Amino acid sequence: MSVVSIPIVNKKYPMGCEDGQESRLLELGQMVDARARQILDKIGPLPESALLATLCIVLADEVRSRPTPSVTDADLKEILARIREIKNKIAK
Numbered sequence: 001m002s003v004v005s006i007p008i009v010n011k012k013y014p015m016g017c018e019d020g021q022e023s024r025l026l027e028l029g030q031m032v033d034a035r036a037r038q039i040l041d042k043i044g045p046l047p048e049s050a051l052l053a054t055l056c057i058v059l060a061d062e063v064r065s066r067p068t069p070s071v072t073d074a075d076l077k078e079i080l081a082r083i084r085e086i087k088n089k090i091a092k
Contacts, residue, residue, distance in 0.1 A: 008033045009040065035059065
């Protein structure tokens with residue numbers, strides 16, 4: 001297990017992650033930092049706990065507002081064809 005220091009609005013937060021996931025965690029931290037800075041630019045300075053709560057609500061809203069990917073009949077037929085191919089290979 002590794003520990004990575006994630007900077008968010010001029011403060012560093014140590015976070016644990018699996019070995020090899022450090023760059024992914026840093027990338028996610030950069031995204032959170034950018035979003036936190038956007039919030040602060042719009043509404044001004046906030047105490048750390050208020051920024052955290054606001055950031056969580058904004059990110060949760062963004063996740064919930066994303067459209068749900070739809071699966072078409074063609075997608076399902078392709079998946080079924082792949083399953084049949086695998087089944088035939090296993091049966092041989």
